[in-house]
Amino acid sequence: MHNLGLKENIFKAWILTILALCSLFSNQALASKMASQLQEAIYLFEMKGDVDDAIRLLEKISRQGDADDKEFAFFYLGKIYDLGSNKAQANHFYSRSQAFTQNTSKSYWLAQRDAATSFAPERLLQKTIPLRSPIRKFFDGKNANILFENGHIAKIESGMIIEIASKLNENEHLLQINADGMWFQNPTRDSLFYKPHNAPNQEVSFEVKNISQFTATSNNAIAITDKGFSIIDRKGSIVKGNTDYASCQLINDQFINDNFIFNCPDNALHFVSASTATETFTIALYDIIQKVFVFKNLIYLVSGNELFCYSLQNTKNPLWKVAIGNIESLQNFENNIVTLEASGKITLYNRTTGAILSSVRANASNIYTLAQGTLGLFSNEGSVITVDTLLRPLWGFNFAKAPMTQPVAKRRFIYVPFDNKKIYAIDAHYYGQRPLFSSKLASQAVHLAKRNRWDNISPILDSIIKNEPGNAEAHFLKAFNLERKKSSEKDRQKAWAEAVRLSTGSPQIARIVLKYYRKVIGATFASQLSVSPKTLYPQLLGSKKNIYTVDPATEQLICINAETGEQRWSKYIGKIGNAPVIQSDENSIVISTGYQMNIYDMNKDSFNKPLQLPGKAFNFTISGDYIYAATWNGFLLKISRNTNSIVWSRKVYSMPFHVVKLNRTLQLCNLDGELTRLNDDNGLTIDNTTNKIQVNITAMEGIDSTLVLVSSTNKLFLQNTKRKEFSPIQVLMEYPIISMQVLRDQNEDKIIISLADQSILLYSNIGTPLWKFQGKKSIFSKPFIYDGKAWIDQGSELIAISIKTGKIVKTFNTPGGAGTPFILNHTLFTASPKHVLYAFPL
Template identity: 25%
Template sequence: MHRFFLIIGFGLLNLGFALDLRLKQAEYLYELEGEKDAAINLLQKVTKSSNPNDVKRSYLGLAKIYDWSGQADSAQKYYEFFLQKPCKDPTTKQWVSNRLNLLQSQAPHFFLKSHNFSSPITSIAQNEKFVTILLNNGNLYSLDSVGLKKTPFMLKHSQQIVYANHKSFWVNNYENERILLEYDYHGKLTHNNIELDGKLLDKLELSNNRILISTAKSIYLLKNHRKVWQISNQYQGCTPISEAFSLKQVYFNCLDNAVRIVNLEDGLELETINLLNPVDSIFSTNNGLFISNNQGLLLKSPIEQPSATQWQKTFINIHSILAFDRDKLAVLESDGSLNLLNQKNGQLISRTMVEPGALFQNQGYLGLISWSGNLFLMDNQAKVFASYQSGYSPKQKPLINHQFICLQVSDKQIAVLSNQYYGKTHHHLQNSLDSMVNFHQQGKLSAAQSIADSLLQKEPGNKNAWVVKANVQGQMGSTDSALWAWSNAALFSNHHIAGYSKNLILREFAQAAQANWIQSLPSLQKSYPKILSNSKHIFSLDAEGSNLVAIDPATGSYNWRSSLQKLETDYTLGHDENLLALSSHYNAAIYDLHDKGKHIGNLDLPGKAYKIHFTTKYIYISTWNGFLMKFDKKSLQALWSRKLFTAEALIDNFNDKIVALSTKGDMIHIDDNTGATLEEININLNSITLLHSNDSLLFVLNIDGTLNTFNNKLEKIITHPFGQQVFSLQKTKHNNKVIVGLANQQIRLFDVYKKTFLWNFQGKNSIFVKPLLSDNQIFLDQGEKVIQLDLENGHLIKSWDLPGGCGSIWLHNDLLIVPSALGFLYQFTLDDRHF
């Protein structure tokens, strides 16, 4: 037994590195001589070795000896030491994790701590051991497994962190963007500063303290804060996105749909792989080069000339990919489907539903932190065996190393979770949960709430604890607290944790909010979804433009759901009753809203879309580089394309005219049939922000808040300065009156001809400052409320509470429909609640 026991400990860790002879000697002493103390003494000495691989072996050897000797506390300590060190062998990590699960008397905590800062976070850099955080006020912090530590000096407001390791970090100065400065963590400026030949454009952090930096002219490889090589940047329009450590290569993703492979030792190009579709991500394993795009995933073999495609698999929208457990590949789609594939042949091993988020490896298991803050842990068949709701929704991609997970949850707050899970926390929480439910069923409200509060300290997003709190608060008559608790229960609920079903929680939540129904939306990041509508449906489009959901306005039920082609984050959209246009890169995808979101074609564009405008028969698209194109809606054929300006343009149909107005102030009247310029109009304006029209007037706003009004002959007739930036301007049923939303949150009714404000409403906490107008009523978001105003006098009529904040507002057959940043859609009847 001794022999088998120690072979597992040492043999699996022999990773091809030179082995400290004391390790073999300790193994001999323990196995053959039975000299446990002598073996422990030798292994303790190896723990002080400079070779990290020998240190890992010594920790595991000590843990095994103590474990076999019945000394659980000492064994647990060294197993934990081992797991705190990087190890690429999943079998060993899983074995150690399972031993720890058996030995631990207490469950470790997933949630470590949240940290609030006094100033917004401006930049974050990460390495294998810690995270460096720079605030807007110049304060600098380092975060490791021990905690958060403030450095004893401050940086300038104009600096950002480019790269950091355990000894020092590089900053880039906005005032002189060509200089990289190196500081140690005592604030001392080193002599390793590097001057670039231009502004830093892209960076890619590599292994072994290396970073790749590009300017418009050159590409640099830096290692240990020194320049290794510099080459001419012949890859403009290309972004370095991943490296192959074993092959000493880096991959560039280029706008011409090519992947360029560059040698990291000398910067020379090794190969170019040309593809038909834009590339989303690239990474390599020993099995070859994996490339994902909007058609799915394929495996290339760069060794062969030309690069041969080994296999290809179709996915509609890939959200995240991770090589896992030697020859497996985890592919997460935007709808939360997790596919486990065989790397060598692409065959599907298993498929499960989780949530969109970031994949990572956790002690040999597969981990996922979702955009709702839910942590999933899965075995090597991608089956979920535990989940944990942190209660914190990350606003940026999580920072993950082998010890902890750092989530930036707001511009001033981070939350830290443990990446040292051993399997017992889930069962420990379940025991507390059972006690809490029993107390609640027995009517012992104080005892039930006490356990719920204790549970929420350990797991801030525990759905069942929030359900109990909501019920208890409701029974105690605290309606506002109950409403907030139900919103949290709905926010954190998912189908992987036993207890209340999500549908039941949503019904209870709707009752507490006095809504007809509340529906959960499939959003990736928790942000305000885009809401569209036609005569039959309300459509929800998530923040990344990946999922389109058609919702029945009367019941809130999903009628259908469609996964869309992958888009850039800053996509442009337009729609009418029948069609939806979504544009990123240099094309616009067209979807049929009456045929379950079916993709019916693409429109090729000469630049990135700026505005998409629908009329009865045509689609007009203006681009950031000054083009205007007209397409036929039925055939999707381009009818004409014209280069009008050097910059982006706003477009409008005004009195049977096509009017194009560049944001620099150039106005053109266009022949709708040919796209030819009929008239150029000098309006002497610049920094245009809005173009809007009614039956007889054309309104133009510039950035300083000045309203310029033109008649149907495109003659300027009225100019009026509002004195501040205008966020929105909308026509009313009276041609001479408009509703104006100002930067100071005021909503005003303005008479254009009289140049007079008829009334003013001082709003607060509005996200969009763009009211919805319907006949004589105005609906406006006000933080966690929606309010209704009378158009004639601006008086407040009604309000509705929406925990988590409200977004753009819609009316559908006298039903008020409002989305929330928490990922909910609310429906109220207009006359069901008075202020």
């Protein structure tokens, strides 16, 4: 029967352990449906030693009880078998209990017992669910509803896609869906409908047209139109509001004390009653409110560089506030508040006091809750580091791609959706206590590689990638093996690109991969750049022995040793926004920060005191000892680099403009094509005559006596400044002009341009076409001119085009992509979209 053969002395030794565990979780057991029978089973086992009767009663409870009953019945069954050294049965019941528990401490304890009763490695990726139709929209939440392109609506349950009764007809617009029903508009958008899942024929309609914003709670919904807003009860009632919130942002899925929330341009949150459709109160701040989150009747919001917490009892003064960086995510985690900054910094705050409980930094672009009491730190490349309630690492894994939306945790699986093709179902109760199956296989593969037994490795690598699609070690060994076998260049490049990409989430593996990879591509070094995941294409600057890059997301200037690729330091610049104006030469880096300009002196290795501008910077021009700053509101300032002071300032236009210095003259042209010449010494107009090109001007450059303007009509305008009359030569291009540069080659002024079709063309200063090169896959389509060559990125390679012939004269392979080249000390540098810095000797 069920006799476990427990010896009396062993039984007595474990009685105290059982009593302690009963005490720990008894408050939950007493709340269950079959609480008295649970206590009877515990009494039978603890006090009477009647193991068989206790097991029979617990098995009955596990079949007939509610979720709480099942959790405790399985738990005690697991413990009884554990005490009897029946590890297989104990593991089975511990796992069953873990599927029902909502208690974080108990989840961690059960995970420990799971590891103690089973020595099998963890197969984290349990199932891949293929999708028959692409996903049109994925609705977050516990039900994980999916709208497919074919109009079918489904939920994920028990590792399967299950279609629900409702189906969206062609051209109908689904607004929101939950466990009870769905809200949608008809194809003409002149009516709103609510359809319950369990009674699809009982559809309710509302006369609400052209909805621009919408969100719903369990009972009510709010719809924003260009004519106002309406509060809607799904049973059929509707209350129209008088206030215009069309310019505000409705906060989706955030609802507090019967109030919907609007984030409005007046830098305030407006709370609107769902019962009366009237505004109940506001929270006003000085800066724009960037993020809003409601948790347990407290309101958290990000404004400026601060995180605020408000209660409804006092909306005038925050309960607390803390200084923060650029926030990407704000959410709750284990009854506290967690933030992810653009720099990859994750911080856990006490929700009521704002005290920092823990802080870590990771290569994370998103954070999502996973198993009970764990948080997943996901990178853009698909790697995840899972941390505990104090942000301590538990385990790591790589899916090879970033999830398309938040994973959905159910009883048995956590569902992680990827693009439109598949959903991964992973174990919902893994806490890193047992080794991953893919990691164990990877260790075997490394062991074989060290012994040069490559014939046995390929099947193992395939198995690793099946169980962990983005395992960096497997992809590295795959690339190394292809290189060893001298496979086709295409296959080798593809394999190395994947190995480099997938190693970025693990610095230790990345160092090994890049060490071998740089030898393959002939680079002096290949090293990781410590920039934010938000900075996709780092731009390189430099002087002497240093390379610099600006990371707008973290608002840092980063200095890198040009000889080794190692980071020397990073310095905080100030609030520079997502697209700062940056200009540099061999001595200075000029960076805009709002209404200020910051000059970093590369010779002094320090920032000068910031200079105040009369408007936001539009562009900077560096010439000799001076910097010229043009602002969006039409001011031009001349700044001395020697004294870090403004020489003169003048209002020239009422709009942005371009600046070129030719000899002692400043040539200006605003966006409307109006040209003006100023005296460089004093900023005064040289003559009162104004020339104008009757089109919008997007760029202007000059060299010697050649002035070149680019128009929005795909034309180049070439003007010889030695001529008194204004009669520019016009050259029409087939495609929009992306970049234009002037250069001196063989004692002649020349113009090199890049077009939207990726072609690169060279012209003389009088508009004579000299050659055309058809490029491909360049990020910014702006060549770097050096030593008679135009260097440019072309997807997975860097090429040098001869200025003389327009032909390729040099190529460097960069599997995985490259950015705009930069050359310093006869070395070519480029940063890939995956934040790898390459250096190639020239």
